[in-house]
Amino acid sequence: MSNNAQHNYSDEINIGFSEFEFLQAKQHEIELEQKYDISAILLHWKRSESTAKAADYLLAANLFKEIIVWNNNPNIYLTKTTLKTNNHSLDSIRIINSKENLKDEAKYRACAEAKTIACFYVDDDWDASFYLKSLIADFRADPYILHSVTDPYTFYTNLIWSYFDNTIDLHAGFSWIGCGSIFLREYAQRHLQYLQIHLKNHRNLVYLSDVFFSIWLNDIPSQFNMNIRNLPTGHAGESFSSTANFLRNQHDSSVLAIRILEHNLRQNQSNDTNYIGFSRKQNRHFPYCVKSSSPKDDFIFFTNILPMDIQTIPFNISKDFERSTRNNLPTGSAVSFFSS
Template sequence: NPVPAIPNQFTSKHARYNYGNEINIGFSDFEIVQSKNYEIELEKKYDVTATLLHWKRTKSVKRAVSYLLDFNFFKEIIIWNNNPEINLEKSVLVKNNASFDRIRIINSKENLKDEAKYRVCAEAKTMACFYVDDDWNAAFYLKSLIADFRSDPYVLHSVTEPYTFYTNLVWTYFDKSIDLHTGFSWIGCGSIFLREYAQRHLQYLQVYLKNNRNLVHLSDVFFSIWLNDIPSQFNINIHEFTGSNSGASFSSSSNFFQYQYQSSILAIRILEHNLRYNQSNATNQLCFRRWSNRRFPHYIKSSSLKDDFIFFTNVLPIDIENIPFNISKDFERGTRKNLPRGSSVAFFVSHTTLKVVDNDSKTCWRSGRNARRGEFFAIDFLHIQTNLSFSLTVRHTRELQDNLDFNLSLDGLWWITYRSLNG
């Protein structure tokens, strides 16, 4: 199963059944070759450039460049040097001259802070960019993140730890009357997004923050919200490089949290205002138009410790689409004043999908409630594999097991259903 999917919506009408205690896997050679060719097309079309920012932690950037080169996933690695006091050169970051052709450095005349993340992506020659801060080690989940992006390329794909994942679910906004359908995500722990999104974001910053230029440096706060689509986020344990806290960080600067608060409110106000204006605008010049190109709805995803599969489910801890939103009273929803606390957070942590992929036979994922019709859990093996074996243990009541269907897919769109023996 190379891409996430919705088994209950795309099940084949001609289901192939169990025989005794074994399943007859029935993909034809033609189906496999056709799906594999499509997978190769996606890899070529959505090639990715790795991007990094440099300021004062040269050692950390050098370490990040090293592991990104080792993966050999990227046509190019572009480093944007935000430190105007130095002229960063390739020889400082890599000793092997053979790698020079894969590295490009852009030396900025000023420190653009977060805005530089989108400036550097706009310079990419590929359709998409991978970004990570130099203090996070994305090597533990890089393969899963790239596979997840190619399965649904019109969505922002990112990575974060459980508490922030839950917080971002709380910081979502829906209003179907104006086509508001957005959520928040940081991109620093590892993210992939289309280059055109970065280019468009830079235009938005020029237009909508022309009277608030001091907030442009906090571009990350606006980026995911202004995409007007829910990001696809991994709920995993992230890894920080040791010794990466040297030097003052942007978040430690004076007035940072005040500016972050202002940015969070302004981001949703600008989006809501323009979407409401769109409803009365008869022209095609609509602002923040949502193209609805995403292939799949909202999941919780956790990649395995070996980064060789993704567990995902549509069983969410919060019914995000039915949380009422009114800009006049909910404008602080995405601020630090609305950080989740108490029993709801404790419940999510104790029922986290990380327990599926922790390689500990003593733990398991429990949804915390009864399963509902249409809910599922699934495994994405990142790419099409024909020599694969795995076991799945479902410790539910016999009644549920007798009515549990198994679905298999090569592309995440067309599914073969294997009915339960007694269902």
């Protein structure tokens, strides 16, 4: 062994980061927190007790600049005292009492009213408390895409519900937002414009705005694939999803969403300026990954090994517009769907 190849072994392991680099990373984290502050959004209908429980764990987390509770029920005038459960200050809560039930559209109306650059949304029947920190960290690392959480079976459904066509800059993917999601406020504001323009002849589908939102962002969402849990809720009558024609309207919305996007992206190629097109910032920082939060919400597990290569799935609008159906997934006793 030459003198130049001498090694100095010790009991310490050098992981390659100096104290200065750790301080730099911490300062960068502080800057991201200041730049990408977040408002939490809750929707209230009839489950006042459940909404109060959701507001309580969001207040306890102390991660949000404000909490906006949009009351979709014109027969109930919601106040802060309705939400009082523990000894948290309610100063950061803002209540908007709507004159009508706007259903899904209200989520984006509420976010558009936020004082922050981004919004966290969760339905009042899901407990997002055990992955809040991870989801927020994931968003701040890559703020230009939708970040969400879902269960394994839905995750695989959503993965198939992806569309790629590089010739028209189509890179769309689907995600529900109800189990916990974060997106830029400008995306909510733009979505409201899209609903007015592109659904003017389908006003009955505006209530199902969630089906259109992620597809019209024209970028693959970052989705946590993990076991999720419900908040205990009382019976509050018929839910929106159990109303007449809901499943038919949901299906029609999923088909219409990709058809409208595909049509407009083709128009983009023709340089037609007589319409509002679907823009895509293409500022994504990281490749497509499968992610989940740790049980204690103190780190994120992720892998770039996807269960299927979504970018190579061929797309033809004439036959692939119904990709949203779960019939595309394998079934049977031998089939399992794994969380990360």
